[in-house]
Amino acid sequence: MNNPLIWPVAVPLLSALLALLWPRRSTWIGLLGSALSLAAVVLVSRQVIESGAIELALGGWSPGLGIALRADGLSVLMLLMSTLVSMAVAVYASVYFSRSERRSEFWVLWLLLITALHALFLSGDLFNLYVTLELLGLSAVVLACLGGSRESLQAALNYLVLGLLASMAFLIGVALIYAGYGTLDMAALAAAIESGPTAWVALSLMTGGLLIKSALFPLHFWLPPAHSNAPAPVSAVLSALVVKAAVYLILRLWLALFDEVVTQTAALVLGLLGGVAVLWGSWVALQAERLKLMAAYSTVAQVGYLFLFLPLLAALPEGTTRDVALGALVLLALTHGFAKSAFFLAAGVIMQRAGHDRIAELGGTARALPVTAFTLALAGVALIGLPPSGSFLAKWQLLSSVFITGQWIWLPVIAVGTLLAGAYTFRLLGYAFAPGEGVGPSLSVGREEIPAVLLALAATLLLGFWASVVWELVPISAYAGGGG
Amino acid sequence: MNLTLLPDLLLAGMLIGLAWAVLNSDDLRRGVVLFIAFGLLLAIVWARLLAPDLALAEAAIGAGLSGALLLVALRDGSGGDQRSAKRSTLNRWLIDLFVLVMTCLIGWVLWLTIYAEPVERLAQLANAMLERSGVSNPVTAVLLNYRAYDTLLELVVVLAAVLGVLVVGRERRGYREPGPVFHGLVHWLVPLLIVTAGYLLWVGAHAPGGAFQAGATLAAAGIVLRLAGYDAAGLPDGRLLRWLLVAGTGVFLLLGLGMTVSGGGFLQYPEAWSGSLILVIEVAATASIAAALVLAYRGGRSDGWLLVDEKDKNREISS
Numbered sequence: 001m002n003n004p005l006i007w008p009v010a011v012p013l014l015s016a017l018l019a020l021l022w023p024r025r026s027t028w029i030g031l032l033g034s035a036l037s038l039a040a041v042v043l044v045s046r047q048v049i050e051s052g053a054i055e056l057a058l059g060g061w062s063p064g065l066g067i068a069l070r071a072d073g074l075s076v077l078m079l080l081m082s083t084l085v086s087m088a089v090a091v092y093a094s095v096y097f098s099r100s101e102r103r104s105e106f107w108v109l110w111l112l113l114i115t116a117l118h119a120l121f122l123s124g125d126l127f128n129l130y131v132t133l134e135l136l137g138l139s140a141v142v143l144a145c146l147g148g149s150r151e152s153l154q155a156a157l158n159y160l161v162l163g164l165l166a167s168m169a170f171l172i173g174v175a176l177i178y179a180g181y182g183t184l185d186m187a188a189l190a191a192a193i194e195s196g197p198t199a200w201v202a203l204s205l206m207t208g209g210l211l212i213k214s215a216l217f218p219l220h221f222w223l224p225p226a227h228s229n230a231p232a233p234v235s236a237v238l239s240a241l242v243v244k245a246a247v248y249l250i251l252r253l254w255l256a257l258f259d260e261v262v263t264q265t266a267a268l269v270l271g272l273l274g275g276v277a278v279l280w281g282s283w284v285a286l287q288a289e290r291l292k293l294m295a296a297y298s299t300v301a302q303v304g305y306l307f308l309f310l311p312l313l314a315a316l317p318e319g320t321t322r323d324v325a326l327g328a329l330v331l332l333a334l335t336h337g338f339a340k341s342a343f344f345l346a347a348g349v350i351m352q353r354a355g356h357d358r359i360a361e362l363g364g365t366a367r368a369l370p371v372t373a374f375t376l377a378l379a380g381v382a383l384i385g386l387p388p389s390g391s392f393l394a395k396w397q398l399l400s401s402v403f404i405t406g407q408w409i410w411l412p413v414i415a416v417g418t419l420l421a422g423a424y425t426f427r428l429l430g431y432a433f434a435p436g437e438g439v440g441p442s443l444s445v446g447r448e449e450i451p452a453v454l455l456a457l458a459a460t461l462l463l464g465f466w467a468s469v470v471w472e473l474v475p476i477s478a479y480a481g482g483g484g
Numbered sequence: 485m486n487l488t489l490l491p492d493l494l495l496a497g498m499l500i501g502l503a504w505a506v507l508n509s510d511d512l513r514r515g516v517v518l519f520i521a522f523g524l525l526l527a528i529v530w531a532r533l534l535a536p537d538l539a540l541a542e543a544a545i546g547a548g549l550s551g552a553l554l555l556v557a558l559r560d561g562s563g564g565d566q567r568s569a570k571r572s573t574l575n576r577w578l579i580d581l582f583v584l585v586m587t588c589l590i591g592w593v594l595w596l597t598i599y600a601e602p603v604e605r606l607a608q609l610a611n612a613m614l615e616r617s618g619v620s621n622p623v624t625a626v627l628l629n630y631r632a633y634d635t636l637l638e639l640v641v642v643l644a645a646v647l648g649v650l651v652v653g654r655e656r657r658g659y660r661e662p663g664p665v666f667h668g669l670v671h672w673l674v675p676l677l678i679v680t681a682g683y684l685l686w687v688g689a690h691a692p693g694g695a696f697q698a699g700a701t702l703a704a705a706g707i708v709l710r711l712a713g714y715d716a717a718g719l720p721d722g723r724l725l726r727w728l729l730v731a732g733t734g735v736f737l738l739l740g741l742g743m744t745v746s747g748g749g750f751l752q753y754p755e756a757w758s759g760s761l762i763l764v765i766e767v768a769a770t771a772s773i774a775a776a777l778v779l780a781y782r783g784g785r786s787d788g789w790l791l792v793d794e795k796d797k798n799r800e801i802s803s
Contacts, residue, residue, distance in 0.1 A: 006750040017730045058633045060752035131637045142648040179597040182605035201593045
């Protein structure tokens, strides 16, 4: 009873089943389930902060024969982000879906998605990770279908097929690892895996699958249609959380399990792809005509930033400097999670009020929906990386890692990417704060505007001022490889 | 050359040939039929490899139910141009080349790990612990005891997939009344399938079988019923159907949590009870799996059973 690791998985799963059994109460079950999941995550986080990484051997079998759940600094940070973001989005969704006939389906799938995310962040077993990836992908695809339009179905179908392909590649990698090392337990594997053909092929397959899921350029093409055509609360979690889950797994694999296999060249390749993603994603976002499409391409760019860290991490020696760089990576991912979900929720508010999200016709937003306009501005601050947001600190550390390692090639990428992010944000704000009647005359502050502004405040203020927590937590590792 | 090797080589060769034919079939219907044949052949291969559990699962789910689902999907998209899967020759060559390279690469690594430098894996440990697992079939021990958490999440995956069918799908038209011969066959076949499912479920504790195979067999009974003109395919409606879908995951999760609350670990069965608890979980899982598969075959909902109840619907219309 004193080991709380199962609760972040069990609570949302139980709520999902209850919501399926009592569709009429689904909204309340959904909100209560999200709140209790938050409580469960807080319970786990407190224990990790107090006593370091924790492990739970399920069924009482030793890890290897059985499955172990593990929580360390990195997983706790990801859990906290996903539960806080999903709590805020759930409050928004309770308004967004209040009159929809798809209400009960939404809540069941929503809770299953949270179950999958939590199970993924806590899993300490490679095959179990595959199962969580399948659950995550499937529930995300069905949620993306809820919009019901032809485009959203088409986008969701592409998302499904690519997701299955990615999972299959991951699964083959897992099978090779089991054949080669005789175990699936990640702690045992972190100590056992050494450079060789088995490890190379397995790592390439697993990384390839995860790159599709994390939408790194040039495998990003499925993301903008899928994310921009989904209902607003769904877009928010797809961009903020689901993509991050794949990035989290790449970090675990590269830094803890395969740390002796990864070469500088391989890391450089991913870094270069990340660099192209930053430039290309920001450039297309600047040209986007629709608000949600702009947000989706901005996600492509922001994922690129995360991959810029890989060659730097590979070049830094294990120790404090590397942990600082890793902390910056996590901070950037967290800030983007909060900022992008706030952005999509604000876009949803505008879309419901105005009936469209064409950027050029957003005049009058600031007068009609002041809170939402403020949200867009705050989220923009975090996306560009201006102080006091968390991404400002993260980019600062990114630059200092560039100086330490002497990999000057990333400097222009970061500079141009930041300028482009500024350009697309200010282009949007220019329209939103201009006079006009595009959004209608209402002046009331709706309940649906509050969650978005709270998320944006978390990205700019909370993560900016409390960033030290991230750097304190990241070095707590459950795996021998250190860091990740 | 050793003569006993000949049938195996023949099987392996046919398997590869069929796989290639499925991938390169222009006509989708032909591709689906070949895919079913591929599944059956694969089941035989598993049986030859002394993995009867996998052989059963592959025959029931891989060939049987997936085949039925694919065929019924073909019937839905009966527009002429959807039948053929046209791809440009260059594309096809590139895909074939990619598949060939990957196959060689993966085959080479597997050969290295299995024959060149084999390592100690978990089978021995799994067998050694069998006494304490409550069952004597090692596959069931892995699925329902050692790695029960995986199986729990897999049941959730099935649930999510069914919800997807319900969100996107629309129930298909039923079939016409069957002729007297088929009607007679149904009267024999459905009870037989139900009894077989019960047997597979029970025998899973000490011989090949278990919830997934039993669920698939039970679902086959539902599909036969639907083919015979019973549109509901043996499934109840509304609230009862929801309970049926939730049963597998729900019983599994609640038992696991019960063990946690009573002082053990999550899904840590008390040793004296583990056999019975596993059977309870498998019964519930069989019901849920069968319901999910039949629902997928039906293609969705007819009445919006998952929607908000009638009263709410009226409110929505009036507002």
